Amino acid sequence: MVALTAPRVVSEKAGVTSTAPVAADTVIHGGAVTVSEGGLAKPGKTGLGLIVLGIADATADNSGGADGAISITTRRGTFRLFNLPTDAVTAAEIGKPCFLVDDQTVAKTHGGNTRSQAGAVIDLDAQGVWVRLGF
Numbered sequence: 001m002v003a004l005t006a007p008r009v010v011s012e013k014a015g016v017t018s019t020a021p022v023a024a025d026t027v028i029h030g031g032a033v034t035v036s037e038g039g040l041a042k043p044g045k046t047g048l049g050l051i052v053l054g055i056a057d058a059t060a061d062n063s064g065g066a067d068g069a070i071s072i073t074t075r076r077g078t079f080r081l082f083n084l085p086t087d088a089v090t091a092a093e094i095g096k097p098c099f100l101v102d103d104q105t106v107a108k109t110h111g112g113n114t115r116s117q118a119g120a121v122i123d124l125d126a127q128g129v130w131v132r133l134g135f
Contacts, residue, residue: 017075020053021068022060030058032103033081033118033133034074041072044103050116052100054134055079076134078122081106089129093121098131106131 022028023040033044036051041060044052054074062070083089087107089098098106099115106118106129123130 016077017057017073018053019071019073022062022065022070022072024062024065024067024069026060026062028056028060028072029103030056032056033100034072034103035100035116040067041074044100044118046101046111046115048114048116050100051135052116052118052133074134078130078132080125080128081118081131083124083129084108087111089121089124091124094123096121098129 020036020041023042026042028034028041028043034041034053034056035044036053041053054076057073057075060070060072082105084101084105084107087109089106089108093108097117098108098121099110100118101107101115107115119131119133121129122132
């Protein structure tokens with residue numbers, strides 16, 4: 001492509017939502033932390049190399065379907081997730097990364113290098129950990 005020689009109208013997207021193809025034989029429930037593994041959306045889980053996409057807007061049921069047969073819409077933002085009691089995020093972690101345990105739970109550490117980063121800890125309260133999710 002060459003440099004502009006005249007003004008142009010540029011499309012813009014707020015970047016709050018995105019869509020991703022869902023892995024075969026996978027159900028992602030609405031409200032679940034959703035990750036990309038190998039370019040396919042899956043529910044959050046313990047594992048390395050996962051990319052957190054955000055929170056699922058609605059349930060996507062691809063059970064019996066092939067890779068990418070359906071897509072899911074996810075939202076980036078700050079959400080309250082459950083805190084793993086045996087590796088709990090504390091106030092000392094505010095502003096630091098926390099790590100994904102499952103599709104609704106985070107932990108303080110990477111669990112011996114078994115967990116992917118979930119996002120940044122924004123706050124804590126009695127109900128859980130507020131985490132900024134999504135890239």
